[in-house]
Amino acid sequence: MNISRTQTDKLLVGTNDVSYVPPDTSPTGTAVMNGPVYIGKTSASPGYEAFLNVTSNPSSQLPLDTQPKAKADLSIKSDGNVTIEGDGKTSHGLDVSGGASIDVLRVRGDAYFDGKVDCGNKGRLASRFAAADASPKPFDLEHPTKGKGHRLRYACIEGPEVAVYYRGRLKGSNKIMLPYYWKDLVHEESITVQLQPIGDRHFHLNVVSFTNEWILVKEADDKPIDCFYHVYGERKDINPLITEYEGDGWEDYPDPNYDPNKVDSDEKNTKDPRFAGPPNTITK
Numbered sequence: 001m002n003i004s005r006t007q008t009d010k011l012l013v014g015t016n017d018v019s020y021v022p023p024d025t026s027p028t029g030t031a032v033m034n035g036p037v038y039i040g041k042t043s044a045s046p047g048y049e050a051f052l053n054v055t056s057n058p059s060s061q062l063p064l065d066t067q068p069k070a071k072a073d074l075s076i077k078s079d080g081n082v083t084i085e086g087d088g089k090t091s092h093g094l095d096v097s098g099g100a101s102i103d104v105l106r107v108r109g110d111a112y113f114d115g116k117v118d119c120g121n122k123g124r125l126a127s128r129f130a131a132a133d134a135s136p137k138p139f140d141l142e143h144p145t146k147g148k149g150h151r152l153r154y155a156c157i158e159g160p161e162v163a164v165y166y167r168g169r170l171k172g173s174n175k176i177m178l179p180y181y182w183k184d185l186v187h188e189e190s191i192t193v194q195l196q197p198i199g200d201r202h203f204h205l206n207v208v209s210f211t212n213e214w215i216l217v218k219e220a221d222d223k224p225i226d227c228f229y230h231v232y233g234e235r236k237d238i239n240p241l242i243t244e245y246e247g248d249g250w251e252d253y254p255d256p257n258y259d260p261n262k263v264d265s266d267e268k269n270t271k272d273p274r275f276a277g278p279p280n281t282i283t284k
Helices: 123-134
Strands: 003-007 010-013 030-033 037-039 052-054 091-094 100-102 138-143 147-155 163-171 175-177 192-197 205-210 214-219 226-234
Antiparallel strands (some): 003 010, 138 147, 175 214, 205 214
């Protein structure tokens, strides 16, 4: 290995100063390395995986070395901004279109970010988003009765509104009390009620009146009330669902607040006045 000092405060390792363009204006302290660099006790030596091989494991010290041994939890720490520009040399498997997947940055293990992350949806991520948009919204678990080797899969109810429900049994009273927060959550004019009498007698149950706080029920023959109930209401804390629109994909949904590529999550406004309107279901 040839080590030469080509000028004051410039170190060249190798035979070619690839930084040199006359006149040489390299900053003071410039180091030029023609070959791979090992920092710490890297597993790449004597071969190498990259031109810069860095590990947090310290190298072995010589017997006469009286300096303290290096110790660090991190192999690399940058106190400034970092830009990575890929050159297309590395690939990993195939992408969703069947072509080579070029990995500019690959992380083996978990990644943590305490700031915003802005990235396009492509490859496997885009494929999963597309599948989630087009498919039912399921939950899947071990079968509670048959046990191991069997699964139970349910899916969310889907419809042309953003709705909530409240259900239960009404007995010894003629008033269904809705959750106290429904007055701020649900459009009163969107409420619907289903009643199912309990018992073998013939009941004539009717909804006399309703608000988004209570439902008043009457039995026409004054029999004691005993029934199951199911109450639906459309949410008013967000804009109504736009059920039909022109476009080729979910990105064309008219309200940009639901597209992370257009509006950051911390700036999302689900009550954007540009897209306000009456509920999709009106019962009054």
